[in-house]
Each structure stands twice: as structure tokens, then as C-alpha cells.
Amino acid sequence: MPSPVLVPIFGDQLSPQISSLADRNPDDTVILIMEVADETTYVRHHKAKIALILSAMRHFAGELRGAGWTVDYVRLDDSRNTGSFTGEVLRAIERHGPRGVQVTEPGEWRVRQAMEQWRIDLPVRLRILPDTRFICPLPDFYEWAAGRKELRMEWFYREMRRKTGLLMENDKPVGGRWNFDAENRGGPEAGLKPPALPPFAHDAITREVLELVSSRFANHFGSLDNFNWPVTRADAEKARNAFLQDRLPLFGKYQDAMLAGEDFLFHAALSPAINIGLLDPLDLCRRAETEWREGRAPLEAVEGFIRQIIGWREYIRGMYWLEMPGLADANGLDAHRPLPDFYWTGETKMRCLADCVRTTRDNAYAHHIQRLMVLGNFALLAGIRPQDVADWYLTVYADAFEWVELPNVAGMILHADKGRLASKPYAASGAYIDRMSNYCGSCTYKVKQKTGPEACPFNALYWHFLARNEKKLSGYHRLAQPYATWRRMSEEKRAEYIDSADAFLKTLVPAKPGWAR
Known part of the structure; x- marks a missing residue:
């Protein structure tokens, strides 16, 4: 009997039709599925996200075995687990003596870079196939x-x-x-x-997975009480x-x-x-x-x-x-303020932000307008460092993998890519949130008030954002009207907005060190 082909399958490749299996048959294939520490902790993922992926991986292994495949499954709590994809592939090669390794391309840049190193490190031939689950190659x-x-x-x-x-x-x-x-x-x-x-x-x-995650990742963000994925x-x-x-x-x-x-x-x-x-x-x-x-x-x-x-x-x-890879370091608007602590605690008098952090904590989920126009809009207006914001989004959402999270954050939310993705920054004052939500009616802050300690912070922050980025953004056609409005204001009014925003920004408490990685 010829030696088998080893087919590693990652936690976001749980499809029977995955390209790495398309030309294989169960008689001469060993499927390797690996739970590794590197993937659970390269950012401190939400507990529910880890539980979702580990449980889905274990169920998928059972599905494959039921279809007649040989599955070599490495559990996170295996004492021999090396903690990395590379280490586990090398161990599997020792166990099975395959004639080659065949894998579907990964979704993330860092994993692809590690996989390219496999061409050098592995003692057998490596074949990387495109991910045909996407419509556009x-x-x-x-x-x-x-x-x-x-x-x-x-x-x-x-x-x-x-x-x-x-x-x-x-x-x-x-x-x-x-x-x-x-x-x-x-x-x-x-x-x-x-x-x-x-x-x-x-x-x-x-x-079993929920018990493992509760024990091993007790200090990670999020709750498992509502786990229903x-x-x-x-x-x-x-x-x-x-x-x-x-x-x-x-x-x-x-x-x-x-x-x-x-x-x-x-x-x-x-x-x-x-x-x-x-x-x-x-x-x-x-x-x-x-x-x-x-x-x-x-x-x-x-x-x-x-x-x-x-x-x-x-x-x-x-x-x-x-x-990639430049997108990971993009900071086209020179934003350097650290992530505020309330992104983790939800402890803020801004009702919209408090509720969006709460659903994120409880469910590892918030819908796209909450992510873009509340959580993201605040980060944009306040000038939060893009890498902090990207790490946060990657950490807290069950659907977040870098290929989908990073362009949304760097391009759509923060305009850190200098407009490669979006035709304008998605900046908005409190009026947008008031129009699209019921948050403002019972908020401590007054959305109709423009400046001062009782005013909705989004109002002054909106003009503060436009003012400090005027050289970079005033040429954008879709921002012509806001900048025309800004220039028509009296110097006294503009100063009032800037002072109000500055006073609020001074109240922000940075997140504790080591919150993401």
C-alpha cells in the first residue's frame, strides 16, 4: 500500500468540499486537524470565538470519519502538542510517513508566510491549492x-x-x-x-469544549453564558x-x-x-x-x-x-491615541457604546452598523491607533479572521489606507446615531446639545476630527459640504467645538497593557 498524502485542515476550512480534498480519496489520505495554542492566543480571542471553532472542528472530524476518512486529530490539551501548525505538521509526518502534504491556502497572511516556510522545512513535497469556496479567485x-x-x-x-x-x-x-x-x-x-x-x-x-475554554481561557474577554452558535x-x-x-x-x-x-x-x-x-x-x-x-x-x-x-x-x-502586508501597519491619518478601557469594560456614560460593548461581550457579536457607526466611528473621531482597533476587532468577534477584519477596520472604519477602499471616512456626529437607534433618548448625554460637558461627545468629536485632518481630507468630494460648513463657522464657534472635544478626550482612560496579545 503506498504511503498516504497528509492533508492539514484548519479551523476555518471545515467544508467537505475543501479543495485540498477534492482530488483525494479515503484510501490513501490522512486528514490532520490541529487545535494549537498559537491560534487561540495570537490575540486573546473572545471565549465564545474559541469555543465555536474548537467545537466545530471536533464535530467536523466526526463528520469526516463518518464519511470514511482517516482523521488524525490533535487536541489542545494533548501533552505532546507543540502549540503550532508547523510543529504539528512535522509530528504528523513522523507518525504517518506521507509521500506529500496537500493543503488549501490559508485565509491569513501570517499563516501563509509560515506555510511558505514549510517548502523549506518539510521533508516531503508541499502542494498549496487555492480556496475554491470563494467566488472570485x-x-x-x-x-x-x-x-x-x-x-x-x-x-x-x-x-x-x-x-x-x-x-x-x-x-x-x-x-x-x-x-x-x-x-x-x-x-x-x-x-x-x-x-x-x-x-x-x-x-x-x-x-466539553465549553469547560475547556472556561478553564484554560478564563482571563480572556467575553462570556460563555449565552453561547448559541x-x-x-x-x-x-x-x-x-x-x-x-x-x-x-x-x-x-x-x-x-x-x-x-x-x-x-x-x-x-x-x-x-x-x-x-x-x-x-x-x-x-x-x-x-x-x-x-x-x-x-x-x-x-x-x-x-x-x-x-x-x-x-x-x-x-x-x-x-x-x-498586505502593508495594510497591517497603515495609519494614513496619523492616529496614535491608545484604545480606551471602556472597549473592554463597557463602563461609559455613552449609552450607544455601552450597549455595543455589552452585546460584543455577551455574544461575540454586534451587527455591522454597531461595528461601523458606533464602535468604529468613535475610534475614528477620537483618533485611536489603527493597530489597537484592529487587534480589538480581531479579538472580540466570532466571525473575525484577519482577512475580513483588517480591511474593514483599516479601510472602511479608520480610513488608515488613505482611501484605497472607501471614498470617504465614515465619520458621523450624534445625529446619525439618534436617527438610526433608540440609544439617545435615555442617554446621560444630550444628543441635541453640540458642546459642553452635557453634550453628546460625538458632536464635538466630529468637528475635531475634520479640523485636525483638514489637510488630508479637504480635497475629498464627498466631504466638501462639511468642510464648507466648518469654514463658515465663526472662529469662536470652531474653538468651542475643539475645546469641548479636547476636554472629553482627556477623560479617556487607556486600556491596560497586554489586553490583546
Whole structure:
């Protein structure tokens, strides 16, 4: 019998159709799945994120064994565990004597760099295959980006619509428009009661993982009390079906709304399952399209959902690999303030920020407007160091892997990439949060008041941000009106905004050292 091929599979590659298995058969393949300390602690991940991935890995191993594959599974608490992918691959080579190693390309730059070193360190041939779970292969994205002055997602999204045929009639978008975003900006309404997410019972595997994480990662951020993420393919499909039936019809209208205590609203909350491989993103989009074609969901809701997946998700992944490694150190607005401690404690009188930190702590989740226009907007306006902000987002969210987190933070949220990704910084005063949420009504601060100790801090911080970045941003077409307003203000009024913002910024307490790494 010939020696086998060793196929390492990572915690975000939990798909039976992964490319590293596509040309293999169970008779001469050993699948290596590794729980390693490096991956649990390169940032101090949220407890629920670690539990999700470890439980999903263990369930996936059982799925593979049930399909006839040989799986060599290395547990985190194995006394012989080296703690790294490289160490465990070398140990597996000693155990199995494979004729080669075959692996699907990783999602993160740091892992790819380690994998390139394998070509030198491993005593057998290494074959790295593209990740075919993405709709746009990286070479295709590079070709699309080549020579373009502006790499805007909207134009890329239209190419993905044409490629997939989603929401298309021949070569035209259904409804005569590519984008229905204008219909998807509904604010909170009194009495709005979104359906609950489906519950998932903890089986013996998940209970064991939760005990391990509670013990081994007790000092990590977050709670396991509400752990309810799907950790099997069947549970992920249950979550998918519940979203399509119960929440997709109103997803579009309320996707930007924020309600205190309503942590999921009409959002899918499927991104963790998609990003670790339990759901196929293209299949999910086709199912959403069917909901529209069969009259169960409106076009604007389905288009908005599909745009997030085949548009934004694919675009962000392409931008990550196009811009790395420089993106990790980008700081185009020269922001150097350390991350405030309330990002961990939630102890702030700003009700919007307190609630967003609370849902992040409780669920390893906050929806995209909470991440962008509350948590991210504050970091942008206050001039928080981009690397601190990126580490925080990577740490706290169950769906956060660097390929999706870093471009969103450095480009979309903080404009640290000097506009490579977004056409303007997503800066907003308290008026936006008031319009899209119910946070402001019972906040200690007064959103209508512009300056002073009782005023919503976002108001003065907004003008402070524009003022200190005027040389860098005043040429942006989409900021022409705010800068014109700023210049029309009296010197006394401008000074009042600056002094008010400075006074607030002095109250910020930096996070304790060593919070992320």
C-alpha cells in the first residue's frame, strides 16, 4: 500500500468540499486537524470565538470519519502538542510517513508566510491549492484591480452579479437597478419585535469544549453564558433556514437600525458559520434569491443581503491580499491615541457604546452598523491607533479572521489606507446615531446639545476630527459640504467645538497593557 498524502485542515476550512480534498480519496489520505495554542492566543480571542471553532472542528472530524476518512486529530490539551501548525505538521509526518502534504491556502497572511516556510522545512513535497469556496479567485481580483484608479466595491459587485447570474435577467439587474440601498435605511420603530434566533442544544462535545475554554481561557474577554452558535453543519443549516423564513423579509428595511437590548434584530448572524466553512456562501445567496423569486421576501431585502456576501465579502478578501502586508501597519491619518478601557469594560456614560460593548461581550457579536457607526466611528473621531482597533476587532468577534477584519477596520472604519477602499471616512456626529437607534433618548448625554460637558461627545468629536485632518481630507468630494460648513463657522464657534472635544478626550482612560496579545 503506498504511503498516504497528509492533508492539514484548519479551523476555518471545515467544508467537505475543501479543495485540498477534492482530488483525494479515503484510501490513501490522512486528514490532520490541529487545535494549537498559537491560534487561540495570537490575540486573546473572545471565549465564545474559541469555543465555536474548537467545537466545530471536533464535530467536523466526526463528520469526516463518518464519511470514511482517516482523521488524525490533535487536541489542545494533548501533552505532546507543540502549540503550532508547523510543529504539528512535522509530528504528523513522523507518525504517518506521507509521500506529500496537500493543503488549501490559508485565509491569513501570517499563516501563509509560515506555510511558505514549510517548502523549506518539510521533508516531503508541499502542494498549496487555492480556496475554491470563494467566488472570485485571487488572480481574478488582481486582474480586476490592475490599472484602476479607484477600487470601489460597487463596480466589483456588478461583476460578481454578472458572474453568478444572481438577481439578473439576461445581462440586466432585476428591477432595473443594481443597488436598493436607499430602501434599506429604516430606523427603529416602537414595538418592533424581531424573532429570536433558533436555539442550539449543547451536546457532549460542545459541553466539553465549553469547560475547556472556561478553564484554560478564563482571563480572556467575553462570556460563555449565552453561547448559541451553530457548531455543526446541520445546526448551521437550521440557522440558515430560520433566517430565510423569519428575518430575511425585514432584513433590508431594518439592517441599519439599532435597538438597545435587541442584539440581532433581523440580521442573519450567519457570518461565523460561513467564515469557518459550515455554510456555502454562494448556495446561501441562491437560496435567498429563491425567496424573492417565489414571493416570500422583497427584492430590496434580498439584494442587500446578496450584496453583503458576493459583493462586500468577496471584495474585502481581495483587498486584504492585494494590500498586505502593508495594510497591517497603515495609519494614513496619523492616529496614535491608545484604545480606551471602556472597549473592554463597557463602563461609559455613552449609552450607544455601552450597549455595543455589552452585546460584543455577551455574544461575540454586534451587527455591522454597531461595528461601523458606533464602535468604529468613535475610534475614528477620537483618533485611536489603527493597530489597537484592529487587534480589538480581531479579538472580540466570532466571525473575525484577519482577512475580513483588517480591511474593514483599516479601510472602511479608520480610513488608515488613505482611501484605497472607501471614498470617504465614515465619520458621523450624534445625529446619525439618534436617527438610526433608540440609544439617545435615555442617554446621560444630550444628543441635541453640540458642546459642553452635557453634550453628546460625538458632536464635538466630529468637528475635531475634520479640523485636525483638514489637510488630508479637504480635497475629498464627498466631504466638501462639511468642510464648507466648518469654514463658515465663526472662529469662536470652531474653538468651542475643539475645546469641548479636547476636554472629553482627556477623560479617556487607556486600556491596560497586554489586553490583546
